[in-house]
Amino acid sequence: MCSLTEIVISIFLILGTFVVFSGTLGVLRFPDVYSRLHAATKSATLGVSGILIGSFLFFLFVQDLVSGKLLLGIVFVLLTAPVGGHMISRAAYRSGVPLSEKTIQDELNSERDYY
Amino acid sequence: MAVQLLINIFIGVIWMFLSENYSFGSYVSGFIVGIGLIYLLNRYIPDEFYFLKVWAIIKLIFLFIKELILANFDVLKWIYKPKMNFRPGIIALPIDLKTNWEINLLANLITLTPGTLSVDISRDQRFIYIHAIDLPDTNETIHSIKETFEKAIIEVTR
Structure with missing residues (x-):
């Protein structure tokens, strides 16, 4: 049995898992804190929302259940992930974590006197 | 903006009572009728038509989803x-x-x-x-x- 809804649900789940996997790989491969945060915050948003949308569709079509909690989960992930990323990068910069040597430009350097 | 939203909610409730059908669906249809009424009577109510703001919020959300995926x-x-x-x-x-x-x-x-x-x-x-x-x-x-x-x-x- 392989209906259209199952195919759509699988696509959402696979895409979500793929993005989360790539995010983890990015955390391992990127050179410094700031570029690692790029990978970490993005996989947390797009990947998790993909998986949650997939499970929302599963409950909607297979079990005839509108699950508002899953949609709320997406909203809260979207609300909290950027705040976490911003705070980590800010704390890293203020405590003097160096940028990788590939960095071509650092305009925040002028504000360092205030810290 | 806040006044218009209150009026619109009130129109929805009135619509629900007039049609004697106390369900979420009838409230929503009353709310939509209210949007139309406020649009027509906008001259007499202070502030700009508030649904333009709602439309701008919806546009921002779609812009964000597009940027996120791209x-x-x-x-x-x-x-x-x-x-x-x-x-x-x-x-x-x-x-x-x-x-x-x-x-x-x-x-x-x-x-x-x-x-x-x-x-x-x-x-x-x-x-x-x-x-x-x-x-x-x-x-x-x-x-x-x-x-x-x-x-x-x-x-x-x-």
Whole structure:
């Protein structure tokens, strides 16, 4: 049995898992804190929302259940992930974590006197 | 804005009572009728037609989803490239937004779109410092953020 809804649900789940996997790989491969945060915050948003949308569709079509909690989960992930990323990068910069040597430009350097 | 929303909610309740059908569906249909009524009688009610604001919020949400998906592929590209020859950097983005609420929204949206990460906000709240993962052209990055997100946020809040 392989209906259209199952195919759509699988696509959402696979895409979500793929993005989360790539995010983890990015955390391992990127050179410094700031570029690692790029990978970490993005996989947390797009990947998790993909998986949650997939499970929302599963409950909607297979079990005839509108699950508002899953949609709320997406909203809260979207609300909290950027705040976490911003705070980590800010704390890293203020405590003097160096940028990788590939960095071509650092305009925040002028504000360092205030810290 | 708040007055119009209250009137609209009230019209929805009245519609529900008049049709003697106390369900969510009849409330929604009354609410939609209320939107139409407020649009027609807009001259007599203070402020601009509030649904324009709601429309701007919906446009901002769709713009954000588009940017989120498009730019995710950008970061995926860097993750799977065998040679990591990107050039990251921190740039200062000058902002025209005034209130804390608007700056908060812009900083969060910048972080959520891949390729850019808001690191800090200057003391006088005139710059957001952004860490970009690849900086071929500083001016172009600043321009694209100002053209898309800042414009949409101003449309919502003013």
